[in-house]
Amino acid sequence: MCSGRVDLDFIFKAFANGQDGVLIGGCRLNDCNYVTHGNFDALGNTYISKNIMERIGVNPERLAIEFMSGGEGNRLAEVINGFTEKVKDIGPLGEAEGLDKTELKSALEAVRKLIPYLRLVEREKLRVPVRTEEAYREFYTSDGIKRLFDELVGDHLTISRIVSLLREKPLTTGEISKILDLKPSEVAKHMNHSSRQGLVRYDTNSNRYALAR
Secondary structure, eight states: OOGGGOOHHHHHHHHHTTOSOEEEEEOOTTOOSSTTOHHHHHHHHHHHHHHHHHHTTOOGGGEEEEEOOTTOHHHHHHHHHHHHHHHHHHOSTTTTTTOOHHHHHHHHHHHHHHHHHHHHHHHHHOOOSSOSHHHHHHHHTSHHHHHHHIIIIIHHHHHHHHHHHHHHOOBOHHHHHHHHTOOHHHHHHHHHHHHHTTSEEEETTTTEEEEOO
């Protein structure tokens, strides 16, 4: 299977299923077995996923991509062994990052629900004009792209995470701000927007936000 078929959802589904690390293997760049050069798409998805992982508090080093030919069996074994040891050193998913199971589950759930939107953003705003490894690295790690990512994805991801948290139980603004490490004023802004969209409601009896029924 072409590494370009490794969709964003494949990556986050693996983490949601409890995998401590994800390694993507593809043929060498500019030496693709298919005319699509899907390995560049896999490289772009890796950068996007690492950006998202940082935003939800998951160590981005848990995700890696390596390119090699079909005849490099020894190198494949070395890469797998090296990555396995690296992930062991990082520690169990969530526990090593200081995230409890509920928080991690809701964060990954939020990301997976946002993936259709992320695909659209990638297709329309995050296409690299030149297909070289250096061009992809410079593009996805540039300050301009980080700012663009904040503008296009930041608020959507935060709202999606809030909705996922509220699926577990109603929460106060203070509780949400503590879990997501946000200022109460930021949470209030997102709750006002989500209320207008009909996603959440304020329960005056418990003084907490809950999902709209």
